Amino acid sequence: MEVDTKKGMEELILEKAEELFLEKGYALTSTVEIAKAAGCNQALVHYYYRTKERLFQKVFLSKIGLFLSILLKIDGQEEDFFMNLRKKIGAHFDLLMKNPGLPFLILNELTTNKRNILILKEEISKGENNRSVFLKLEESLNKEISKGTVREMTVMDLILNIISMNAFFFLSIPIIKGVFGIEENKKKEFIENRREEVITSILNGIRP
Amino acid sequence: MEVDTKKGMEELILEKAEELFLEKGYALTSTVEIAKAAGCNQALVHYYYRTKERLFQKVFLSKIGLFLSILLKIDGQEEDFFMNLRKKIGAHFDLLMKNPGLPFLILNELTTNKRNILILKEEISKGENNRSVFLKLEESLNKEISKGTVREMTVMDLILNIISMNAFFFLSIPIIKGVFGIEENKKKEFIENRREEVITSILNGIRP
């Protein structure tokens, strides 16, 4: 655990920076703090990454990629639309469960620093398949609508519904914990229940 | 507009502080900046509010109150459950529309400063009727569940669904704008559509 099996300072700094940025965001994390967490001198952080901004970009870029990848990945190709969607929502939830600080980091930095929105924009348009994945989802949604199995709605709304329900839950966990004080042993159950509720609610919500 | 009809510096400072805190959060707003926005000297900010922290608490408290009030307010007493819920969700959405920076401020500060969670906690338990409002909603929800008009679910989930969908939409507006570049004249339509979608999705989502 505490051994850091010869990870090399450069990488260790990146890791600790990641942890701290995820926890408190860019503004509230100092290079002094990062250095202390990595067990080195503050100057070394700048030696490897030049500026705090560049270090942050490195972290942010990888996290944005992670966040998008799941949303866009299609696994169950041509299964039943509803089954496919159920899996997608669940996979997105699971990704966030593994990275619970992700929504806060992305939201916070996209909101407070317009420059980061450009990064997101590039990242979206870069993956050329992103667009095609999007179009494919749109297509299958429209097919269901014309079959009458889904009510009239746009892909944009569907995606927003998924991100809203999933991301906001993880955004609010620290608050829920603080206000209602969920016991550690019931935490897992609480999250599992919410996972099911989110999926059910979204799927039910698109019915005609 | 620019006249500040004899508003007195004390109040003007509070107003400008509110604007800035809503826009960028506590950490990224300096008392220097607040003073400049109010057109006075930085020392005056401290003269009236002593510390930046106290000034912030004043703003935060009023915003928390606002946010809770709508969620808890019951207007349509004993109407139809679904009609009542539809109104509630819409009213919450409308409040956020008037205060689009509210979700970000509250989320950001509750996440980065644990102390603020205590403030929220107190605020919730202070309004003694808060609990009763909550219980009343729970009661009518359970009635519907036993009638078979709503699927099995908890009040907590229902409330989380509403806040998730409403708050997250306003959280993401700057991002959506930045990425997709919504034109100013279509903005209103976009928001109106989302309002309808949110209501429909939540109401549909709780059906058995």
Place this chain on the structure above:
DNA sequence: ATTATCTATAGATCTATAGATAATGC
């Protein structure tokens, strides 16, 4: 007299860099 406003400044950070020293690779 009291209250509002300003100027000036101390003391805390924090980022970034310069320059010294230690570790490592041929």
Place this chain on the structure above:
DNA sequence: ATTATCTATAGATCTATAGATAATGC
């Protein structure tokens, strides 16, 4: 020789306060 790490420090903020001056209320 080159790369990694450290010490020290300049320069930018930023918060908070002390102390001077201007405005206002009796």
